[in-house]
Amino acid sequence: MFPNIDPQNGIPLFEQVCRQVKFAIADQAYLPGELLPSVREMAQKMAVNPNTVARSYGELQREGIIESVRGTGMQITAEARRICQKERVRLIQERIVSALQEARFSQLTQEEVTKIVEREIQRLWKSK
Amino acid sequence: MFPNIDPQNGIPLFEQVCRQVKFAIADQAYLPGELLPSVREMAQKMAVNPNTVARSYGELQREGIIESVRGTGMQITAEARRICQKERVRLIQERIVSALQEARFSQLTQEEVTKIVEREIQRLWKSK
DNA sequence: ACTGCTGTACTAGATAGATAGTACACTACA
DNA sequence: TGTAGTGTACTATCTATCTAGTACAGCAGT
Numbered sequence: 001m002f003p004n005i006d007p008q009n010g011i012p013l014f015e016q017v018c019r020q021v022k023f024a025i026a027d028q029a030y031l032p033g034e035l036l037p038s039v040r041e042m043a044q045k046m047a048v049n050p051n052t053v054a055r056s057y058g059e060l061q062r063e064g065i066i067e068s069v070r071g072t073g074m075q076i077t078a079e080a081r082r083i084c085q086k087e088r089v090r091l092i093q094e095r096i097v098s099a100l101q102e103a104r105f106s107q108l109t110q111e112e113v114t115k116i117v118e119r120e121i122q123r124l125w126k127s128k
Numbered sequence: 129m130f131p132n133i134d135p136q137n138g139i140p141l142f143e144q145v146c147r148q149v150k151f152a153i154a155d156q157a158y159l160p161g162e163l164l165p166s167v168r169e170m171a172q173k174m175a176v177n178p179n180t181v182a183r184s185y186g187e188l189q190r191e192g193i194i195e196s197v198r199g200t201g202m203q204i205t206a207e208a209r210r211i212c213q214k215e216r217v218r219l220i221q222e223r224i225v226s227a228l229q230e231a232r233f234s235q236l237t238q239e240e241v242t243k244i245v246e247r248e249i250q251r252l253w254k255s256k
Numbered sequence: 257a258c259t260g261c262t263g264t265a266c267t268a269g270a271t272a273g274a275t276a277g278t279a280c281a282c283t284a285c286a
Numbered sequence: 287t288g289t290a291g292t293g294t295a296c297t298a299t300c301t302a303t304c305t306a307g308t309a310c311a312g313c314a315g316t
Contacts, residue, residue, distance in 0.1 A: 004229075004230075004233055009226075010138045010139060012274085013274070023233070023234040023235070026235075027234070027235045035292095038291075038293085039292085039293070040291090040292090049275050050276095051274075051275070054293075054294070054295095055273095058294090068292095068293060068294090069283085069292085070282050070292075070293065071282035071284075071293075072282085072283060072284075072293085073291090073292060073293080074293080089236070089240070092227070092230060092231045092241075093244050095230065096224075096228070096231070096244055096248065097248050098137075098227075099223040099224045099226075099227050100224070100248050100252055101252065104253060106154070106155070106220060107151070107154075107155045108216070108217075108220060110249060110253040112217075113249060116221050117224060120221075121242060124228055124229065135304090141304070142303080142304085163262095166261075166263085167262085167263070167264090168261095168262090176304085176305090177304060177306075178305095178306095179305070179306085180303085180305080182264070183303095186264090196262095196263060196264090197262085198264090198311080198312050199263075199311080199312035199313030199314075200261090200262060200313060200314080201261090201262060201263080
């Protein structure tokens with residue numbers, strides 16, 4: 001379910017966990033009212049420390065995506081899907097823009113960048 | 129000359145400095161045989177610590193892009209331009225691919241991603 | 257020779273991220 | 287009423303990055 005946690009990604013682990021959970025909710029792999037896997041279980045799934053997951057869950061809670069039900073677990077809120085679908089686009093867009101900005105500043109031409117992007121999109125989406 | 133060093137970029141500063149220098153050489157802002165700005169001068173330009181620049185210069189040296197001439201400065205090697213032009217494409221491509229991979233995994237459709245990319249490329253390159 | 261500039265090499269401290277381990281209050285369920 | 291599983295809150299330790307400050311050997315130009 002969460003195959004791509006990359007410790008040497010530059011992106012902090014607790015943030016990667018947040019993103020993965022958000023994407024899963026946006027994709028309706030988890031539905032409102034359901035419980036997320038427990039801190040300890042999710043930590044095993046993602047091969048990170050339980051504290052790291054706890055930090056991510058705290059973050060998701062502050063964003064109104066999940067609610068803590070003491071002694072029971074983290075429940076997905078009613079607004080979670082809406083928030084996460086917005087977040088998904090925002091987060092992805094942010095990263096793409098950042099990469100393209102560097103390309104722009106580095107004096108690469110529009111043609112060179114377009115070529116790279118089109119090639120990679122083809123490669124990544126061909127086996128849909 | 130180096131307007132975009134961003135401390136909260138996720139990318140370590142010393143690595144950002146490396147990239148900027150590589151891009152400048154690829155763009156022939158510095159030519160083989162010339163000296164790079166001194167550690168202290170570059171540190172001022174980029175608003176970072178001299179130690180950070182020194183670390184970056186050490187990295188560039190190990191990659192064969194510059195040579196240390198004790199008491200004089202860091203001299204740009206004959207192969208620097210070739211190496212840096214390759215590196216420029218590689219580094220940019222790496223970042224773009226990484227962002228697109230996340231988009232792919234997050235179940236965004238090819239159309240949504242293409243739309244984002246095309247819009248941003250238009251926006252960034254229009255004022256060429 | 258002197259002075260000022262190089263790179264280089266230290267030490268020390270601050271901060272952020274991550275791991276490991278422990279503990280505790282709460283809830284669900286048999 | 288136990289008991290097992292929740293979130294939560296600590297402390298301690300490790301690593302990487304960055305900053306600050308100091309020092310020193312080597313080169314260039316006066």
